[in-house]
Amino acid sequence: MNSFYFHNKVLHAESVSVSDLMEAYGSPLYIYSKNQIEFNWYQLEKAFGSHPHLICYAVKANSNLAVLNVLANLGSGFDVVSIGELERVIAVGGKPSLCVFSGVAKTKGAIQKALEYGIYCFNVESASELNLIESVANDIGIKAPISIRVNPNVDAKTHPYISTGLTENKFGVGADIALSLYKKASNSPHLDICGLDYHIGSQITDVIPFIEALDKALELIEELKVEKINLRHIDIGGGVGVKYNDEKTINIEKYIQSVLDKVGGLQVLIEPGRSIIGNAGIFVTKIEHLKQNNSKSFAIVDGAMNDLLRPALYGSYHHAVKVSENKKGIKAIWDIVGPVCETTDFLAKDRDLNLEEGDYIAILTAGAYGFVLSSNYNSRPRVAEVMVDKSSHAIVRKRETIESLFENELIFKNEIN
Template identity: 45%
Template sequence: MIDFKYLAQKYDTPLYVYDFNHFTQQYNALKNAFKARKSIIAYAVKANSNLSVIRHFANLGSGADCVSIGEVKRALLAGVDKYKIIFSGVGKRDDEIKEAIQKDILMINVESEAELKRVDAIAKELGKVARISIRVNPNIDPKTHPYISTGLHENKFGVDIETAKGMYIFAKKSENLNPVGIHFHIGSQLTELEPIREASEIVANLVRSLKAINVDIKFFDIGGGLGIKYKDEELIKPYDYAQAILSTLSGLDVTIICEPGRFMVGNGGWFLTKVLYEKVNGDKRFVIVDGAMNDLIRPSLYNAYHKIEVLNDNKEISKANIVGPICESGDFFAKDIDVPKTNPGDLIVIHSAGAYGFTMASNYNTRPRAAEVAIEDGNDRLIRRRETFEDLIACEVDYLV
């Protein structure tokens, strides 16, 4: 049991707290689910990019799914094996592609014909061979929030099957490209298995057709997206997930790459914030806290649900909005939820905040970002100090001119 009051007193609020033992359990659950096959679990760095978090997974044997050269550098700095790093993303700059090739990572995941030609040209300039995969868009509805759906033609990600075939033929003919992988990812917070299986079947059949023309795909990258429980979701079990994928791969000798992010860290994180005071406008009650949308934007951005727990013994309960100090009407963590009467200083715990919490934080309203703390085997340690005002202005120049 984590003593949130002790942590808030020791490190102050707003504060992110992560349970590294939970992270280990999630990694092992997924790795064991694929034990019948060669596999790489490549942690999706975007979910929580703290170096200590990445290093924890690296020590377990994890790779890294990266969507910027900055994330690639984080993964390498944290000790991830370069041959377990994938560089994905729709819009890679030339300098990012160049650096990824020079760092000799496992592969660059290409998302368009135009990008493939840039990778080819840059590899030629460097006199190197770039290992690539191509992101295929199987046009499968993932049955998730439209903002985190990625596998339909209306989404910006990947290419269709026929375009992918042409790109693989181009890559095979190039002296500077080595098409070693194929990739698909239909969305995030997935809770239905059948769309995943259908997408895998479509992409596996493409691999078979590619092998027939001597394009030897070695890595079958199934992306990530496994959902977690925020409220009352029915979840996909890792074993069932693995079996659905494996059922589509008969006759194919490929290494499976899985890129979980939220699944690994989401429910192993909490956001702590303190009550400043309460306010009533007419019949509307507001609990005003010291955390804000700049710290945890998911409720504002997606209208996402997070379980909220008030750590006091007050039995007087009524509906309230939990809101922050930022000058936006969208600055809320929850609306019209039943919470006890609070007093200044009461601690509020926001659950399921380990993924897409701190990584999406900003300094809006010149607010320093929160500190981050790791809990492992009952011990706590600071893994990112709280920002200061001096940190916020460190990059600004000529303001006295």
């Protein structure tokens, strides 16, 4: 299924013309497809069949309330990394009892709140964090459900900035430390050991590292059994890649089947972010100026790195297409760049397009790690977000105003002078 497609030479989001959306809501704009989110989620849900499982959507990938609401209505669980994310889930009717809490630096306050909400499980990242969870659980008299995040030391063969399963990365603990933490937890009346988790990175396009990590985790689970520590679930993390360019992606059904073939009766948790929301969103921006300097051609658009950071941060590739697929304009090899004063402020490089000032350019597969990584750099208000459901559409986050940029700032007044 592809919810963004050309019809009569105009890009559509479900049944709505993207040109119409731009006229209605202004530029730049994020546009999400509700049906694509549902399709992606159901594809994963189906892959598990009747095996006990819980899909915990990784809120960090896109935390817009409308997106979370679509998933909560499907009965999804969530993977959160802060109380802010947990509160978002609760605000849209998601169940805390279906939330896992990940992240390397949970604070005392966050742990207490999550316990009071009754989350499904803490994914514990260190001995120090386990001690803190135990002490908070003791203080408030609520037994804490825990899973230890194991760092399997597997090379996910993805961009180094989104690789998390190597010893050199800050995430999780090695198998030997995990074993000692489980032993300690098993002797605590304040901790309920429920699972083991790992997450080896993001935008992974080869299934082999996933299976390597799973095998290492299962080895550890066998060692735990010898110690009479029996887990209820294994959490295989997120990380399944999407198609930005011509990558070969992972077949979800086959991947999940190979997991199910190995885990016996253990419940399986999965924390997908990008594979649920990545291709369910686009970012659309308008050409303000065309500029050709000797051999170089720039299309200067009104969207920038502060709106969509991935190209600047990771050198990521996104397809860039004209919303109106015509041959009008100047044919050249264009860099599509924003107005921010940084050389890294580009959305796409070296694209063979016919362009005119005023054209809308859609940056595809921008639903994940798009808006959430946006900022107000260069005092630019954050852009609006819109959701489409067949022929209906509505704003799901208002465009910020200039006034909102400095509403929390105060002029310093020196009271002494």
